Amino acid sequence: MKEDSRLKFVRALAIDGAIGIVLTGLMLLYSQNFTFVGVIDATLVAGVLLFSVGWFFYISNNNVFDMVVYGVKSFWKGVFGKRMDQTYLEYIADKQQIRPWLYQALWLSSLVVLAADLAMYLVYKL
DSSP: OOHHHHHHHHHHHHHHHHHHHHHHHHHHHHHTOOSHHHHHHHHHHHHHHHHHHHHHHHHHHTTSSHHHHHHHHHHHHHHTTOOOSSOHHHHHHHSOOOOHHHHHHHHHHHHHHHHHHHHHHHHHHO
């Protein structure tokens, strides 16, 4: 990993951590449960959301649902008498890829948040 990529990764990790803290706060405000159990629940939701967003970036990057998206677009254009501008292979080739360090930073920050949640849960239970 080059120095510039490391700096971007660390910056993304810090931003994702801040997003996790904000999500925890928003979940606390939404649930209106400011007890220790409420903090544990809000932290769990924030960690799962961070992991899920990283996972969606990953599956988008690996063209998992591109055929379905292309098919639905093609169907609805056909309903209205239009044709697709590109073939499926051109659609895949022109799609911009997401840098892997983006979803890796989301996954790592979600693991940190989930580890903090697990630690709080163990403190609560023991």
